[in-house]
Structures are given as structure tokens and as C-alpha cells.
Amino acid sequence: MCGTLIVGSPQEPGTLNPLLASASIEDAISSLSIEGLVQVNEKGEYQAVLAEALPTVSADGLVGDVQITPGVKFSDGSDFTCADVKFTLDATLSDLSQASTSGYGDIDSLECPDDLTVVATFAQAYAPYLRLFSYILPDTAGEIAALDTWEYNRQPIGTGPFMVQEWAAGDAITLVRNPNYRVAGQPYLDSVIIKILPSREVGMQLLGTGEIGALWDLTEADFGALAQMKEQGVAYVAAVTGENELLVLNFADPAVDAPADPASAPHPILSDLAVRQALQMGIDKQKIVDALLSGNVRVGTTVLPTGEFACQQPASVFDAEQAKDLLESAGWLPGADGIREKDGKRLSLKIATTTGNQLREQTEQVLVEMMRNIGVEFVIDNVPSDVLFAGWDSAGMRKHGAFDVLLYTTGPGIDPDSHLFGNYHSARIPTAENEGTGNNYSRYINAEVDAAIDAAAGITDVAQRKELYCKVAAQINSDIPRIYLYERLLITGYRTNIQNFVVSPGASDFAWGAQNWWLKP
Amino acid sequence: MMDENSSSCIPFLIILPMATYLLRRSLQALLTLFAISIILFGLISSAPGGIMSAYAENTDMTPQDIARLRAKYGLDDPIPLRYAKWLGNTLRGDWGNSFVSKRPALDEIADRLPNTMLLMGVMLVVTLLIAVPLGILSAIKQYTWFDHVSTTLAFAGQSLPVFWFGLLLIIIFSVTLRGGDGKPLLPGSGMYTLGAPFSLLDRVKHLILPVAMLAFVSAAGYMRYLRSAMLDVIHEDYVRTARAKGLRERAVICKHALRNALIPLVTLVGLDLPSLFGGALFTETIFAWPGIGRLYFNAALKTDYPVVMAVLVIYSGLIILSSLLVDVLYAALDPRIRLA
Numbered sequence: 001m002c003g004t005l006i007v008g009s010p011q012e013p014g015t016l017n018p019l020l021a022s023a024s025i026e027d028a029i030s031s032l033s034i035e036g037l038v039q040v041n042e043k044g045e046y047q048a049v050l051a052e053a054l055p056t057v058s059a060d061g062l063v064g065d066v067q068i069t070p071g072v073k074f075s076d077g078s079d080f081t082c083a084d085v086k087f088t089l090d091a092t093l094s095d096l097s098q099a100s101t102s103g104y105g106d107i108d109s110l111e112c113p114d115d116l117t118v119v120a121t122f123a124q125a126y127a128p129y130l131r132l133f134s135y136i137l138p139d140t141a142g143e144i145a146a147l148d149t150w151e152y153n154r155q156p157i158g159t160g161p162f163m164v165q166e167w168a169a170g171d172a173i174t175l176v177r178n179p180n181y182r183v184a185g186q187p188y189l190d191s192v193i194i195k196i197l198p199s200r201e202v203g204m205q206l207l208g209t210g211e212i213g214a215l216w217d218l219t220e221a222d223f224g225a226l227a228q229m230k231e232q233g234v235a236y237v238a239a240v241t242g243e244n245e246l247l248v249l250n251f252a253d254p255a256v257d258a259p260a261d262p263a264s265a266p267h268p269i270l271s272d273l274a275v276r277q278a279l280q281m282g283i284d285k286q287k288i289v290d291a292l293l294s295g296n297v298r299v300g301t302t303v304l305p306t307g308e309f310a311c312q313q314p315a316s317v318f319d320a321e322q323a324k325d326l327l328e329s330a331g332w333l334p335g336a337d338g339i340r341e342k343d344g345k346r347l348s349l350k351i352a353t354t355t356g357n358q359l360r361e362q363t364e365q366v367l368v369e370m371m372r373n374i375g376v377e378f379v380i381d382n383v384p385s386d387v388l389f390a391g392w393d394s395a396g397m398r399k400h401g402a403f404d405v406l407l408y409t410t411g412p413g414i415d416p417d418s419h420l421f422g423n424y425h426s427a428r429i430p431t432a433e434n435e436g437t438g439n440n441y442s443r444y445i446n447a448e449v450d451a452a453i454d455a456a457a458g459i460t461d462v463a464q465r466k467e468l469y470c471k472v473a474a475q476i477n478s479d480i481p482r483i484y485l486y487e488r489l490l491i492t493g494y495r496t497n498i499q500n501f502v503v504s505p506g507a508s509d510f511a512w513g514a515q516n517w518w519l520k521p
Numbered sequence: 522m523m524d525e526n527s528s529s530c531i532p533f534l535i536i537l538p539m540a541t542y543l544l545r546r547s548l549q550a551l552l553t554l555f556a557i558s559i560i561l562f563g564l565i566s567s568a569p570g571g572i573m574s575a576y577a578e579n580t581d582m583t584p585q586d587i588a589r590l591r592a593k594y595g596l597d598d599p600i601p602l603r604y605a606k607w608l609g610n611t612l613r614g615d616w617g618n619s620f621v622s623k624r625p626a627l628d629e630i631a632d633r634l635p636n637t638m639l640l641m642g643v644m645l646v647v648t649l650l651i652a653v654p655l656g657i658l659s660a661i662k663q664y665t666w667f668d669h670v671s672t673t674l675a676f677a678g679q680s681l682p683v684f685w686f687g688l689l690l691i692i693i694f695s696v697t698l699r700g701g702d703g704k705p706l707l708p709g710s711g712m713y714t715l716g717a718p719f720s721l722l723d724r725v726k727h728l729i730l731p732v733a734m735l736a737f738v739s740a741a742g743y744m745r746y747l748r749s750a751m752l753d754v755i756h757e758d759y760v761r762t763a764r765a766k767g768l769r770e771r772a773v774i775c776k777h778a779l780r781n782a783l784i785p786l787v788t789l790v791g792l793d794l795p796s797l798f799g800g801a802l803f804t805e806t807i808f809a810w811p812g813i814g815r816l817y818f819n820a821a822l823k824t825d826y827p828v829v830m831a832v833l834v835i836y837s838g839l840i841i842l843s844s845l846l847v848d849v850l851y852a853a854l855d856p857r858i859r860l861a
Contacts, residue, residue, distance in 0.1 A: 100582045
């Protein structure tokens with residue numbers, strides 16, 4: 001009825017099955033076809049989609065209850081019932097699934113008292129229960145034991161506004177209206193074509209000429225180009241991802257391989273809280289945002305995302321003089337070349353990020369200047385992203401603690417539960433014993449933080465959880481295992497003739513609202 | 522009687538050494554392929570990153586989830602064992618499934634092969650159509666303005682960085698220059714206009730820029746090669762003899778000089794034939810052409826080794842095969858060459 005939208009994607013998805021997806025582009029594209037009981041809207045809030053209301057759990061968090069919206073059909077015409085929810089659970093927990101089983105694994109039994117009622121009994125309370133069933137697979141998708149070879153994987157059957165008509169490998173994926181969509185008259189667009197592009201640069205150029213209508217997966221580095229294209233009828237939407245561009249500070253001696261407790265092998269410089277405070281105080285975050293990001297993002301203040309679990313923390317103070325004082329009183333005195341020294345040791349740290357990322361490289365250069373100003377030397381020592389993010393087996397520098405300072409992006413997304421546990425809990429320090437499990441690369445240990453994260457994981461009441469996370473966030477900010485530089489955005493460029501173009505920050509919710517998109521002729 | 526004997530003898534004398542030669546070369550080729558596959562597999566498997574790095578920041582993945590995935594992809598086996606399994610399966614005709622799409626690696630290749638063959642085939646034909654006449658003309662008109670211009674162009678073609686030249690073409694023909702309807706003069710990406718019904722003209726239009734870029738660069742090489750081969754040949758005694766016999770210049774060039782000068786070109790073209798399969802990474806990347814080059818590149822980025830290995834081993838096999846073919850063809854074309 002209202003035309004075809006061509007969306008450019010710099011990557012080709014391997015699959016559109018959420019259980020096999022490993023790249024966010026796969027979730028984003030499949031979200032045009034596949035919906036869940038609950039999804040995240042463009043403001044980062046949970047919304048009931050295929051359920052009458054948000055699922056509820058009993059006070060002890062052990063029994064969950066969902067009422068399914070009646071009359072919902074899959075694109076193949078079959079009814080959506082509780083049996084599909086059960087199938088989704090079974091498939092998620094099967095051997096070939098590549099999806100996270102967090103929470104799903106805690107479900108002892110899932111009963112269907114009638115077609116539209118789902119009752120799940122949990123073995124233990126799962127705090128972020130709302131993130132479960134953000135995708136629903138129809139029980140006609142195929143034999144679970146043959147998950148890898150389902151036709152569904154390239155032609156998913158869902159309740160969403162569009163369905164895959166054709167997938168030309170390496171070229172384009174054509175999605176057309178789902179005739180059984182639950183809202184009569186929607187979606188407005190006849191079709192959405194995902195055009196697979198070799199790079200963002202090519203995509204930006206096609207967006208300018210109008211050969212594509214929208215371009216997914218841009219970054220803050222593209223702000224400049226996007227601003228220049230305003231004249232050509234290009235705009236962008238930016239969703240807060242709940243992630244920060246940040247510095248990870250190593251509390252342990254980088255020369256020692258993966259110590260479980262940094263107290264046994266402390267970092268010669270960074271183990272001192274006064275030094276970490278001085279580093280944070282010496283960084284003018286607002287200047288980084290203004291100089292490199294045209295002032296378009298907010299400075300980082302906390303690990304907690306905006307949205308349901310937001311907990312405002314005071315922004316760190318930029319005060320170079322006080323930073324110098326802190327270093328002086330910690331015994332670091334200016335040396336001959338202006339870099340401070342203590343007991344013959346220079347205040348020199350290596351900073352590493354991923355090579356080839358221009359924005360990060362510029363950020364490093366600004367940081368080097370700011371650090372030199374307070375008498376600290378940052379030596380840039382970048383590595384390819386495969387090396388920076390390598391796993392335990394590949395001698396990953398993060399996993400083995402072989403670094404001083406790292407610069408990259410991470411964050412909790414919507415619900416902070418697993419991120420806080422994985423990144424700040426002492427049980428998640430990668431060591432030889434746990435074969436490198438966990439992302440607590442600072443090797444940060446704080447008993448109160450551990451206790452609060454554990455406590456929050458056992459309750460489902462949002463207000464109580466929020467209070468505990470607030471405490472954790474405040475404690476982290478006073479211990480400074482990480483310095484949050486700025487909040488990361490998910491940026492999608494689009495041509496202004498596309499109406500109602502909103503996107504959600506969660507990749508699997510990218511097409512939240514796609515049924516409302518239409519093209520102004 | 523004598524005649525009959527000798528005529529049945531000669532083919533036998535030629536075929537027997539040829540057969541042993543082919544057998545020996547084939548065995549060598551298999552050994553080479555085997556060695557190549559070991560080196561490639563070792564390199565890919567020991568590179569950091571890989572399929573698991575996609576889950577590095579995903580704290581919702583439990584340690585059990587990670588363990589299950591590692592088992593699914595056989596990542597817990599030592600690399601020699603993984604290679605042995607890969608080799609065993611491949612010898613039985615199973616090239617494995619892509620880690621990313623879970624589809625058979627050969628299906629992934631088959632999907633893109635027609636696209637690559639179209640691009641490279643058209644390119645090769647256009648290249649020869651440009652390079653052969655230019656090479657001949659600039660050799661027989663040596664040191665004329667025509668020779669200077671075409672040699673300079675050839676130099677430029679060989680020295681231009683492909684990606685830069687490609688982007689330049691896009692800027693000129695798809696951004697700056699506009700057709701009558703205000704749309705870009707030539708499309709700068711893809712194989713056809715998305716969402717439009719099939720049209721041959723549309724396909725041809727999409728071929729123009731990538732083929733122009735590739736053909737310009739490789740025609741330059743062919744042309745310079747043919748020119749120097751022609752120059753060598755036209756100073757040979759037999760060409761002078763042909764002229765002395767009073768043959769027309771056209772016959773001298775076409776029948777006597779060109780046929781001999783083309784022999785080295787056979788090598789060049791023959792060795793380029795595998796690229797009909799391998800594609801051209803830069804061209805496919807710049808012009809968003811869905812071919813094998815990009816498939817391979819993306820698979821390498823994701824350490825999707827079933828696909829990487831399949832592309833590389835087939836490509837290596839084709840290179841070995843085509844060089845063998847060139848050698849055999851050479852012997853057929855040039856009686857002075859004996860295979861032994």
C-alpha cells in the first residue's frame with residue numbers, strides 16, 4: 001500500500017533464527033518477522049507484545065504467569081498458543097541452540113492450563129524474568145534435534161509485520177507484508193528489503209543518493225557525515241544502548257598471569273585508589289564529547305543504564321589541579337621530563353584499544369594529552385580487535401590480565417543483572433581454575449558489591465532490585481575499576497520521507513514499531 | 522607398410538610420455554594441495570577470535586552455554602585432530618557446514634558462484650577485446666603517438682590502486698554525473714536494481730563500472746605483455762622472410778607474428794582462469810557485488826573455517842589445474858617444447 005523501504009546493512013546475517021544468531025544484525029533483521037511475549041520499546045522500557053500484560057511472578061519469584069493475546073496468528077496462518085511458548089523453551093534448552101539459557105534453565109516446568117495461559121514454575125527466582133521469551137518460535141518450525149538445518153532459519157515464521165520472501169545470498173533479503181498480522185491494515189509498507197553492503201562508507205553514500213532508505217548500525221563516528229547529509233534529506237535516530245565507552249583499569253600486576261586476587265600481585269601503579277581518582281579527575285569527559293562527538297552524546301557517569309534501572313550518579317569532577325595534588329600526596333613527584341616518578345618508577349601506563357577504529361584512536365590521543373597535563377604518561381599500544389577480545393585459550397590479554405588500561409565499549413543493555421555479576425563480581429575474575437570464565441577484567445573485589453549483586457539476583461521486585469543496584473553503582477564509582485567516558489548510542493540513518501521511524505536500543509527489538517513505518521511519496 | 526607402422530608409432534610415442542607426465546604432475550598437485558590445506562588450516566585455527574568471540578561480552582551466556590557451543594563446533598579438540606576430521610570428511614565429499622549460517626559450505630559457494638563467474642567472465646572477454654588489438658597496434662606502431670598514449674595508459678592502469686580507482690569511478694558516474702531523469706548515470710552497487718522487475722538493460726548497467734575498473738587494470742597488464750611479445754617476434758628472421766616473400770603486411774602480422782606472440786599470452790590467460798571462481802575481493806567489496814571474494818573475506822573475518830577452507834582449497838586446486846593445463850597447451854602450441 002505504501003511502498004518499499006530498502007534498509008542497508010553492512011553485514012550479512014548468517015541466519016534469522018534467534019536460537020542460532022550470534023550477531024546483532026541477525027536479531028535486528030529477524031525482529032521484522034519474529035516477536036516475543038515482551039519486547040523493549042524505543043525508550044528502553046519493557047512492553048507486552050504477544051501477552052495481554054507484562055508477565056507477573058509470585059512474591060517468591062517462583063511462579064510466573066502470562067496471558068496470551070487471543071487471536072494472534074503466525075505468518076503461516078497457524079494460531080499462536082501456549083504450545084508455541086513451550087516449544088520455544090524446549091528449543092532454547094536443546095543441544096544445538098546457541099542462545100543463552102540464563103533464566104530458561106531455571107524453569108522447572110511450563111504448563112498450559114489452556115491455549116492462552118502460560119504458567120512457569122522456576123527452581124529459583126530469576127530476577128530479570130521479563131527478558132525471557134523475547135522471541136517466540138512456532139511449534140511447526142521443525143524437529144528440535146535438526147535445529148541447524150531448519151528451513152525456518154532463513155525463512156522464519158513469526159507473528160511480526162513482515163515475512164521473508166526471498167534471500168539472495170550476499171545480496172539482499174526481501175521481506176513482504178505478513179497477511180496474518182494481528183493488527184488489521186498494518187503494516188503500512190508493502191515490503192522491506194535488506195540490502196547487504198560491503199561497508200558503512202558505501203552505505204552512507206547510498207543513503208545520500210537515496211538508493212537505500214535507511215542504514216543500520218552506524219556509530220558516533222558518523223555524526224559528522226550525517227550532519228553534512230542533512231541537506232540531502234537524511235536524518236538519524238539514536239537509541240541509548242545502556243553501554244558506555246569506558247576505560248578498564250587493571251588492579252593486578254600485568255606481569256603475573258591471571259591472579260585470582262590482585263592483593264597477592266597488585267598493579268604497581270593502578271592498585272592505589274588515589275592514582276585512580278587522579279586519573280578520573282584528570283579526564284575532561286565533556287571535552288571528549290564536544291571535540292570528537294559534536295556534543296551529541298552524554299558523558300558516562302555510571303554502569304547502570306537509563307530506563308527501568310536508572311540510578312543517577314553524580315558526574316565525575318574534572319579538576320586537573322586536584323588530580324596533581326592527589327598524585328603528589330600519593331608520592332608521585334614530577335620527574336625531569338614532566339612525567340611523575342616514585343621510587344625511581346615512572347608513572348607510565350599502556351593504553352590499548354582496537355586498531356583501525358578512528359574514533360577510539362582520536363579518543364586515545366586526547367587522553368594522552370590530558371594525562372600528560374597531570375604528569376601521567378599514557379603509551380598507546382593498540383591491537384586488532386580479535387586480539388583484544390581473544391578468549392582464554394587464545395591467550396587473550398583481557399582474560400589473562402596482561403594490560404594496564406583498556407578502552408572499549410560494554411554495558412548491561414536493559415537489565416543490569418548479568419552484566420554486573422559478569423563484570424564486577426569477584427566470582428567472575430578469569431583465572432586458570434575457572435578456565436577464564438567472566439568479564440571482571442579489573443580483578444575488582446569488593447565484598448559489599450558481591451553481596452548486593454547476589455541479593456538482587458534472588459528477588460524479582462523491581463524497586464528492591466533497583467535499590468541494591470544503586471548501591472552497587474555508587475560503590476563502583478568510589479572504587480573506580482572502570483572510568484565511564486561517554487554513553488554509547490545505536491544510530492540508524494534514514495531518509496526523512498520515512499514516517500514513524502523509531503528503533504529500539506535492544507538489537508532484537510530493532511524493528512519494534514516497523515508496522516507503523518510508511519513512505520511519504 | 523612402413524608408412525602405416527610409423528603413423529601408429531608416432532601418436533604412441535607422444536601419448537606415453539604425456540601420460541606419465543600428467544600422472545606425475547597430478548600426484549605433485551595432490552601433494553601440494555595437501556600441504557596447502559595443512560598450512561591454511563593451521564593458520565586459520567590458530568588465529569585469535571573466532572566464532573566464540575561473538576559471545577565475549579554477552580554475560581547472559583552461562584559457562585554451560587559456552588561449553589555447549591564449544592562442543593558443538595568441536596573447538597575443544599586439539600588442532601591436529603580437528604584437521605584430521607576435516608580432511609576425513611572432505612575426502613568423503615562433506616566440506617562441512619558454515620559456522621555462521623549452518624548451511625553446507627558448498628551451498629554457500631554455489632549461491633555466489635554464478636555472480637562471480639558473470640563478473641569475471643565478462644571482465645575477461647572485455648579485457649582481451651581491449652588488450653589484444655591495443656597490444657598489436659602499439660607494437661607495430663612502435664614509438665608513434667599511438668604507442669606512447671597506450672603505453673602510458675597501460676602504465677597508469679597497472680599502477681592505480683584498484684580501490685581508489687573504483688571509488689573514483691563511483692564518484693564520477695554514480696554521484697556527480699546524472700542522467701536525464703536526475704538519477705545517477707550508472708549504478709555504483711549491486712547486480713540489479715532492488716525491488717524492480719528483471720531487466721537485461723539494468724543488469725548490463727550494473728556490470729559497467731565494476732567491469733570497467735577490472736578490465737582497465739588487467740587489460741593494462743595483458744597489453745604490455747603482448748606488446749613486448751610482438752616486438753620480439755616481428756624482429757625475428759621468419760617474419761622478415763615472410764615480408765621478403767612479398768606477403769601483405771596484414772598476413773605477416775596475423776599469420777606469422779601474432780600466432781607466435783600469442784603463446785605467452787596463453788600462459789597469462791590460463792593462469793587467470795581460476796579467478797573466474799575466486800572473484801575479485803576489492804571489486805566485489807567496492808561495488809557490493811555478491812560474489813565469492815566477499816564470501817571468503819567475511820568468512821575469514823569470522824573464522825568460519827569450513828567456508829574459508831572450501832574456498833581456498835578449491836581455488837588452490839583450480840590454480841594447480843590451470844597451470845597444468847597451460848603447460849600441456851603450451852606443448853601443443855609450440856612444437857619446440859617437450860614435456861618430460
